[in-house]
Amino acid sequence: GENVEQHPSTLSVQEGDSAVIKCTYSDSASNYFPWYKQELGKRPQLIIDIRSNVGEKKDQRIAVTLNKTAKHFSLHITETQPEDSAVYFCAADSSASKIIFGSGTRLSIRP
Amino acid sequence: GAGVSQSPRYKVAKRGQDVALRCDPISGHVSLFWYQQALGQGPEFLTYFQNEAQLDKSGLPSDRFFAERPEGSVSTLKIQRTQQEDSAVYLCASSVERGGTEAFFGQGTRLTVV
Numbered sequence: 001g002e003n004v005e006q007h008p009s010t011l012s013v014q015e016g017d018s019a020v021i022k023c024t025y026s027d028s029a030s031n032y033f034p035w036y037k038q039e040l041g042k043r044p045q046l047i048i049d050i051r052s053n054v055g056e057k058k059d060q061r062i063a064v065t066l067n068k069t070a071k072h073f074s075l076h077i078t079e080t081q082p083e084d085s086a087v088y089f090c091a092a093d094s095s096a097s098k099i100i101f102g103s104g105t106r107l108s109i110r111p
Numbered sequence: 112g113a114g115v116s117q118s119p120r121y122k123v124a125k126r127g128q129d130v131a132l133r134c135d136p137i138s139g140h141v142s143l144f145w146y147q148q149a150l151g152q153g154p155e156f157l158t159y160f161q162n163e164a165q166l167d168k169s170g171l172p173s174d175r176f177f178a179e180r181p182e183g184s185v186s187t188l189k190i191q192r193t194q195q196e197d198s199a200v201y202l203c204a205s206s207v208e209r210g211g212t213e214a215f216f217g218q219g220t221r222l223t224v225v
Contacts, residue, residue, distance in 0.1 A: 006153075032211040043202070043216040044154065051211065089153050097210035098167050099144065101153040 002027040002094040006102025013080055014110050021075045021105045023090035030092040033066060033073050034099070038087045047088075048075070077107075085109045113137075115217035117203050123223045124193045132188045132220045136205030143186050144214060145178055146202040154202055160186060161209055193224045 003026040013019045025033075031052040036044035050057045050064045050073065057064050061080075066073040073092075077084055090102040116135040124130050136143050142161055146154035147170075156170040162183040171178070175193075180186040190197055200221050204214040 034213065036216075043218050045216070046213050049213065093210050097142065097161070098156050098159045098170075099204075099214055100156060101146075103153045104151075 002100045004090060004092050004100050004102040006090050006105060008105060009103065010106045012108045012110060015082065016079055019077045019080055019107055021088055023073050023102050025071050025092040027092065027094045029095035032093040034091050035064060035075050036089045036091065038089065044089060080109050082109050082111065115203055115205055115215050117217035117220050119220060120218060121221050123225060126194060126224055127192050129191045130193055130222065132201050134186045134203030134217060136184060137215055140205035140207050142206040142209060143180055144204045145188050148200045148202055195224050198222055198224045
């Protein structure tokens with residue numbers, strides 16, 4: 001069945017440094033790859049997404065890259081700030097239109 | 112309302128009790144998803160509706176789980192004869208189109224089975 005793998009499960013970076021989270025997916029028909037941020041006790045919220053017709057998308061300090069051939073996509077956060085601390089989930093849609101999530105990365109920003 | 116609304120926010124059920132969880136999606140959204148999120152885990156897909164049609168229920172863990180969306184808007188997830196392993200946060204999400212668009216999540220219902 002469809003599967004999304006996410007690494008690492010935890011990540012600690014110094015404030016101001018960059019953070020990278022990587023995901024792989026199994027369904028070659030996937031065309032939409034969103035990233036969600038979830039703060040403790042709150043709902044997941046979309047921070048950026050990318051479609052299969054582009055290889056990279058950037059929004060201020062956040063960027064996502066996609067390699068469809070290798071079925072890899074990554075989230076890059078530059079100049080990290082304390083408010084970036086949260087759990088991040090990658091996801092991929094499937095040929096059946098459902099969205100499958102990775103297991104999450106707990107990002108901690110050290111002051 | 113402006114967003115996806117779920118009720119109740121918290122539910123404590125005795126083992127064996129039936130529960131019903133409600134989701135009010137964003138008005139006009141075609142797609143509706145239910146997910147189960149255990150502590151420290153990612154959302155696990157349960158079921159998907161396109162309008163009133165349940166197109167995928169492959170994630171429902173057992174026949175004790177049942178979901179419906181009879182008029183293509185409000186959805187209810189029902190769990191019969193609850194077990195301790197059903198304890199989790201149940202998230203509902205909706206999106207405006209069939210696929211490839213942002214899914215907006217509700218606050219979730221935290222179910223605790225004692």
